[in-house]
Amino acid sequence: MADRLLEIRISADYPNKPAVLDDCSLEIGRGEIVGLVGKSGCGKSTLSLALLGLLAWRGGQVRGSIRLNGRDLVGLSEGEMRKLRGREIALVLQSPMSALNPALKLGTQLHEAWKAHSSGSSEACNRAVGEALENVSLPQEPAFLQRYPSQISVGQAQRVLIAMAILHRPPLLIADEPTSALDIITQSEILELFSKVSRKLAMSILYISHDLLSLASISQRVAVMENGAIVECSPTMKIFRDPSHPYTRQLIRALPVIPQVFAAPAR
């Protein structure tokens, strides 16, 4: 693995649901894309909230250590964590339409995200927003920024979310099932966009999904989560060719197979 950016070894509980994360360990290198796969409810999103220090807000509690650039985040105060969120760790959520504020224009939301960590002039803000939009292949015209989330497509909304996440060029991006609400063509475009952003900005990505195929297309390594624990974490090729854990094998056996009629070579 490349130079380590993130090292996690945590357990997490909710008041009426203990051990949602059970001694969960994971490492991510700089510029690396790591996929995290597991069935719904296994603790994937809890892990993303724990990394952002937002689990307490949902009533949860984290034990252990989360080391980002060698600094332990678990003991940090809310004020210190707020300074890290968006600047050191960014988040892209599953449903772009519900993740964007319906009452605010796109430009306002991007400017707000920028102002959370920068206090420069409005020119600097516009420049940063323009660069972020360019990186995700969205128009930078004022007319686009004047739109509300309901006035753009789902694919565009997901790109806006990615632009918002990369605004401060954080070293780590958490993508929590970012393509599950998208059609298959938009899904492949967004996956390609994540790869491009990671390469261009040397950004590490923790790509969370329950879709093993989409993970495999962009991840260098895949971590498999079951009942709040990482049961296997290996390079993507190894996961598919030589899975070691029974749950990983079960996941791979469950992958859809293209029917022969479509797979047959054209004459």
Next chain:
Amino acid sequence: MRRARQLATVFLLLVALASAAAGFLAPSGYAHQFRDTPDASPSRQHWLGTDDLGRDRFARLLYGTRVSLCLAPAAALLSSLLAALIGGVAGFCGGRLEQLVLAGTDLFLSLPWLFLLITIRALLPLNLPPVTSVVITFMLLGCLGWAVAARVICSDAHLLRNCDFILLARASGLGGWRLLVRHLLPNLMPIVYAQFWLSIPIFILTEANLGILGLGVSEPLPSWGTLLRDLESCSSMSHLWQFAPLLLLIAAVSCFHLLVVDREFPA
């Protein structure tokens, strides 16, 4: 229904315009006494006759409408702002603060509203200058009428705090007042608007109740409440023109209710 709403809007606009132009439309000031013609019947000079002090009833109705139509929306605005602040903060913060505020609101709602208003107003001197009495009535209505609206807004804010866009704003590094004002409040505005419009007819009627009891706006300044008080001395149904303030009050309150029904409030 749409036709009825249009008619209600036109009626309220006409009433508001007439009261605004009272200085031009009224034959005299609201306190001017025609000492030679007290308790006169309607005539070309005095369209609604004069009261027992010789004051022109039409002039007093126009000026009284101005006071009531300014006072009720102003009090509704104050109570809606208080409700947005108290309910919004409580619902957004959640936890013990929310429980405490809801308990306080329940306690407030259990108090007999009208008796509380009468008690507080009765504690103040009765010979207040007219303008001071208007300000005090406005403050009383505004400060005591927030509880129902606060409960509704608190419930809405509680739902919003768990929305994805608030999670994303937190994950972007936003927090505290900025999160509340820039992200939550715009989404609470439709419900705050609704509470504002619902409060206006309630405050018109409350001011009228206080006025009838002699605890509202002080003489000689008229309001719909003080004009209704004159009906106490109306001994005969033959003087039907004296019921003009009552008819106007009923019509205005009905029109406000028609405007609130099915109204779409902007996000």
